Amino acid sequence: MSKPNVLLIGTGGVGTIVAYGIDYAGKSSLSVVVRRDYPKVKDQGWEINSCNYGTIKGWKPAAVYESVSAAGEAGVTYDYVVISTKSLPDIVKPEVLAEPVITPGKTVVVLVQNGFDLGRPFIEKYPENVCLSGVSHIGSHNHNGVISHIQTDKAVISVFENPHLDKDFQVEKAKEFISLYSNDKNDVSYFEDTKWYRYRKLVYNATLNTVCALTGVDTGRLDLSGTLESVSIPAMREVVKIAKADGVELPEDVINTVVHSDDGDWFEPSMRVDVKKGNPIELEVILGNLLRVARELKVDTPVLSLLYELLKAVQFRLKEGQGLITVPEKRPISTKYYS
Ligand SMILES: NC(=O)C1=CN([C@@H]2O[C@H](COP(=O)(O)OP(=O)(O)OC[C@H]3O[C@@H](n4cnc5c(N)ncnc54)[C@H](OP(=O)(O)O)[C@@H]3O)[C@@H](O)[C@H]2O)C=CC1
Numbered sequence: 001m002s003k004p005n006v007l008l009i010g011t012g013g014v015g016t017i018v019a020y021g022i023d024y025a026g027k028s029s030l031s032v033v034v035r036r037d038y039p040k041v042k043d044q045g046w047e048i049n050s051c052n053y054g055t056i057k058g059w060k061p062a063a064v065y066e067s068v069s070a071a072g073e074a075g076v077t078y079d080y081v082v083i084s085t086k087s088l089p090d091i092v093k094p095e096v097l098a099e100p101v102i103t104p105g106k107t108v109v110v111l112v113q114n115g116f117d118l119g120r121p122f123i124e125k126y127p128e129n130v131c132l133s134g135v136s137h138i139g140s141h142n143h144n145g146v147i148s149h150i151q152t153d154k155a156v157i158s159v160f161e162n163p164h165l166d167k168d169f170q171v172e173k174a175k176e177f178i179s180l181y182s183n184d185k186n187d188v189s190y191f192e193d194t195k196w197y198r199y200r201k202l203v204y205n206a207t208l209n210t211v212c213a214l215t216g217v218d219t220g221r222l223d224l225s226g227t228l229e230s231v232s233i234p235a236m237r238e239v240v241k242i243a244k245a246d247g248v249e250l251p252e253d254v255i256n257t258v259v260h261s262d263d264g265d266w267f268e269p270s271m272r273v274d275v276k277k278g279n280p281i282e283l284e285v286i287l288g289n290l291l292r293v294a295r296e297l298k299v300d301t302p303v304l305s306l307l308y309e310l311l312k313a314v315q316f317r318l319k320e321g322q323g324l325i326t327v328p329e330k331r332p333i334s335t336k337y338y339s
């Protein structure tokens with residue numbers, strides 16, 4: 001029997017380790033889309049320093065494409081498309097990016113990305129396809145084509161429930177994907193309640209990624225400076241409150257567990273790394289979507305809202321730095337009246 005075709009888009013810190021894990025498991029035929037690092041990877045493969053897999057030099061899967069459209073033109077029907085780019089719908093909508101490689105009614109999409117409510121736009125655009133949620137607890141970054149993987153590859157897979165499809169079929173696809181990705185070095189599991197798990201993850205991402213991105217420190221220094229306690233922890237309480245209003249009860253000790261999850265590491269969350277590299281941040285999927293729900297449910301979020309507004313200015317600067325926004329040479333005069 002032929003192996004299922006898996007295509008992974010977004011070979012950064014997370015995607016490269018996910019791709020390596022899938023290739024190492026050896027149960028699928030793996031292709032990847034590599035953007036900036038394509039010339040290097042095509043010739044020499046990756047250099048990976050991994051807490052799970054050791055030091056690897058020169059690894060690459062059988063098929064490496066320089067764009068999603070090139071992968072779409074390769075004449076392959078993909079059974080699974082794993083998306084592990086940053087989720088930046090304010091720049092490129094992931095569901096549009098993946099269009100050339102999605103076969104309606106066939107391809108299962110797996111979103112290994114942080115954020116909230118990521119499945120909805122995919123199910124709207126691809127109502128006949130299964131869409132899976134992949135929450136990764138890895139710590140892994142790409143520095144000039146070298147992958148530094150320092151926290152074990154633990155991933156939790158669940159279903160972004162598609163009301164047009166049979167639930168059991170969607171769960172079956174989630175379990176099949178887990179079997180393609182699991183190996184003796186990583187920890188990949190199934191979790192039933194997607195919304196619960198995404199809220200649980202936001203307790204970290206909405207409060208530590210954001211504050212580290214704004215302040216320029218890692219989570220250890222955030223703790224030592226006192227800002228963890230004065231800003232991030234009140235923000236965590238707001239996430240717990242929004243979840244509760246949305247019918248999701250997080251465990252009593254969730255804040256304590258999240259705070260201690262990096263104990264012993266001077267850990268830089270991915271949004272902090274993005275700012276350092278001058279890359280746009282996942283502001284809309286991590287805070288924007290969450291605050292939209294808070295507004296709908298009339299939950300007061302003074303800390304998260306302030307973080308969002310401050311990060312909007314950071315995002316503006318990052319987009320301008322990448323040429324995604326241009327401002328006129330002469331500052332326009334505003335006639336708005338403030339009191
Ligand atoms: N890093 C971490 O430790 C963790 C990250 N996450 C989440 O995982 C997801 C991935 O994060 P991370 O690996 O850090 O991200 P990176 O920024 O390291 O990597 C993203 C990759 O996607 C590629 N990419 C972006 N757009 C395209 C495109 N149009 N076509 C092809 N490739 C593209 C980028 O290419 P290029 O190099 O050209 O920009 C880059 O290689 C995010 O949602 C993040 O929040 C979750 C847990 C931990």
Ligand SMILES: CC(C)(CO)C(=O)C(=O)O
Binds near residue numbers: 136270
């Ligand atoms: C906290 C972490 C590393 C996942 O465990 C993450 O989600 C991030 O850095 O964005």
